[in-house]
Amino acid sequence: MEQGKRRFSIGLTGGIGSGKTTVADMFAERGAALIDTDLIAHQLTAPGGRAIPDIHAQFGAAFLTAEGALDRGRMRQHVFSDPQAKSRLESILHPLIRIETERAADAASAKQAAYLIFVVPLLVESAGWKQRVSRVLVVDCSEDTQVRRVISRNGLPETQVRAIMAAQATRAQRLAAADDVIDNDGDSSALAPQVDRLHAIYSKLATQQ
Numbered sequence: 001m002e003q004g005k006r007r008f009s010i011g012l013t014g015g016i017g018s019g020k021t022t023v024a025d026m027f028a029e030r031g032a033a034l035i036d037t038d039l040i041a042h043q044l045t046a047p048g049g050r051a052i053p054d055i056h057a058q059f060g061a062a063f064l065t066a067e068g069a070l071d072r073g074r075m076r077q078h079v080f081s082d083p084q085a086k087s088r089l090e091s092i093l094h095p096l097i098r099i100e101t102e103r104a105a106d107a108a109s110a111k112q113a114a115y116l117i118f119v120v121p122l123l124v125e126s127a128g129w130k131q132r133v134s135r136v137l138v139v140d141c142s143e144d145t146q147v148r149r150v151i152s153r154n155g156l157p158e159t160q161v162r163a164i165m166a167a168q169a170t171r172a173q174r175l176a177a178a179d180d181v182i183d184n185d186g187d188s189s190a191l192a193p194q195v196d197r198l199h200a201i202y203s204k205l206a207t208q209q
C-alpha cells in the first residue's frame with residue numbers, strides 16, 4: 001500500500017461518455033499503468049465477487065442475478081430513489097474498492113511502469129481521491145457531446161442520460177478540481193497531441209519524484 005502511495009500518479013476523471021476510457025488507453029499505449037476503478041467495482045460485484053455476500057445480506061437475493069452477480073439495473077433504480085440505500089451500498093463497496101485499488105497499484109509499481117493512472121469516474125464526488133493522486137486530469141467535453149456519445153453507444157433515452165449526468169458533479173466542478181484538462185469535444189484525432197504533451201510532462205515529473 002505504501003509503495004503505491006509514493007509513486008507518481010494521475011487521477012483521470014470525466015463525466016459519463018466524456019472519453020475517459022479512450023484517453024486512458026492512449027496513455028497506456030505510451031507506457032502508463034492503468035488502474036480502472038470501474039473495472040474493479042465490476043469484479044467485486046460479479047458472481048463470486050467479494051462484495052456479493054454483504055450485498056446479499058443487506059439487500060437480499062432480489063438484488064442478485066440468477067448467476068449471482070449484482071443486478072445493476074435493479075440496484076441503480078433502487079438507490080436512485082433511496083439515498084439511504086445508496087450510502088449502505090457505498091459503505092460495502094468503497095472500502096473493498098480501496099483495498100483492491102491499492103493492491104493493483106502495488107502490482108503496477110512492481111512492473112516498473114512510467115507512472116500510474118487511476119481511472120476514477122466519480123473522483124470529484126468521492127472524498128479522499130484528490131489527496132491520493134499527484135495530479136487530477138479531467139477529460140472534458142460539452143454536455144451535448146456527452147449525451148450524443150452515450151445515446152449512440154448504449155442506446156439509452158436522452159432523459160436517462162441527462163438524469164445520470166444530473167447525479168454527477170457538474171462540468172464546472174470537475175474543471176475546478178483539475179490540474180490538467182484534455183479537450184475531447186472534437187474529433188478523436190485531436191486527442192493524440194494532447195496526450196503526447198501530457199505524457200511527456202508526467203514522465204518527467206515521475207522521474208523527479
Ligand code: ATP
Nearest residue numbers: 015016017018019020021022149153184186187188
Ligand atoms: P463512461 O463513463 O460511460 O464509461 P467514458 O468516459 O469512459 O464513458 P468512452 O467510453 O471513452 O468514455 O467514450 C464514450 C463513447 O464515445 C465511446 O463509444 C467512444 O468510442 C466515443 N468517443 C470518445 N471520444 C470520442 C471522440 N473524440 N470522437 C468520437 N467518439 C468518441
